Amino acid sequence: MIIIDGSEGEGGGQVLRYSAALSLLTGEPFTISNIRGERAKPGLMRQHVTSLEAACAIGGAECSGLTVGASELTFRPGRVIPGEYHFAVGTAGSTGLVLQTVLVPLMLADAPSRLVIEGGTHAMAAPPFEFLQKTLLPVLQRMGPKLSITLERHGFYPRGGGRIVVDIDPAPLRPIECVTRGAFKVGKVEALVAGIPFDIADRELKAARKVLADWPDEAFAPVQLPAENGPGNALLMVAEFEHVTEIMSGFGKLGVPAERLAKTAAKRMAGYLASQAFAGPYLQDQLLLPFAMAGRGAFTTVKLSAHTRTAVDLIERFSGRGFRFAETADGAHLAEVR
Structure with missing residues (x-):
């Protein structure tokens, strides 16, 4: 025990x-x-x-x-028994964090699974749906399993009500190297609004544009969702590279000005763009478990977070597998399974 x-x-x-x-x-x-x-x-x-x-x-x-x-x-x-499962948080609690708990065990099961998870899809202190779809799952697919995820309904804080569907076709995890992200391809910023004043999106985009001044005007776009999906607001910043897509996000909250939300998220993206790392601050701790289960592998990342250090300690306690970290010449951090 x-x-x-x-x-x-x-x-x-x-x-x-x-x-x-x-x-x-x-x-x-x-x-x-x-x-x-x-x-x-x-x-x-x-x-x-x-x-x-x-x-x-x-x-x-x-x-x-x-x-x-x-x-x-x-x-x-x-x-672990693969199959079809339906989980409902019942609040705006994150669907992505529920998925995080069961994803790797089902990736190593002996048959496919389908998960339907209801709750929050765009809420604070959790990865938005787009991060799962464009950032995390494509990296995990390179390790062998076939994964797909669909957003059937948005769910914002505090109402929730979102719905995602995840299909998992398992396979043994093969070690991979994710040390270079390749050339920058395109950047995009979307301000999602549902059931709230549309000018909030304009204010967020204007503030984000001041920080990400090198991105063209057409990279910034508001997205009006049906009012019944709200009330809610999410700002999504997408940087697509040759080998990885990184996403930074911010979520509207009463009492937090749209400009402050956007500036904070844009500065996080600017920090990632200034590095040479493959994984941003949110991807880094989510790669640890599958890499450890593969037995080998390496990735570069930005400054190590408290989440990452905690995850490393837990992985070693349960599995005996650890990680070695070293700062690279360009200021990134190399994480290797040992």
Whole structure:
């Protein structure tokens, strides 16, 4: 039984999701206390409960203490069973983070799976749908599995109501090298608005254009979604390179000016563009688990995040596999499975 203090390291829901995925992959049960101990509202939220329910469903697992607000639970994995599954968060909790919990175990299953996940598709503190579609899944497909993802309905905070469909055709994971991103091809910024004043999109795009001044005017575009998909707003910044597409995002929130949201997201993109790294700050920690399960592989990335350091510690505790990090001559960081 692996004992985990959920307040250590990143101290949020990632500890729980990574632990559940690793438990399914290695067969190691775990107990976690102080769940999300470093968050303003510690304990399990609805999206974390759904993530663990998903892990239990696909992995024949037993989980005691799985209730909203709980600060401790015990998880005992069974055998991963591929198939068709439907998970509903019931709030604007992230569909992408639920997927993160079960994706790699199902990528290594013995038959295909289809997942329907309902909840938030564009919400704070989580990757938007486009990141999964254009950034993460294309890299994972290079490792062997066939993956596809479809957005059937947008889901913004606080209403939620989004719906994604994911098809997973598993295969043994082959090691890959992701050390160069290749030549820059195209950049694009979209401001999505649904059921809110359209001028918010214009203000965001104007602020983003000031930071990304090298991008042409036609790269900046507002997107009006049906009002019934809202209320909601998301700013998506897409940088397509020869070997990877990186996405930075920002999400509208009451009390946060559109200009501030856009400036923050654009500065993150500008920082990535100024580096030579393959993986941005959000892709880096999501590559660790599949690379570790492949047994070998390497990728370059920007400055290591707390999420990444926490994930590395968990992977080593469950699997015995670690990572070696070294700064490269151009200021990026090389991550290698050891």
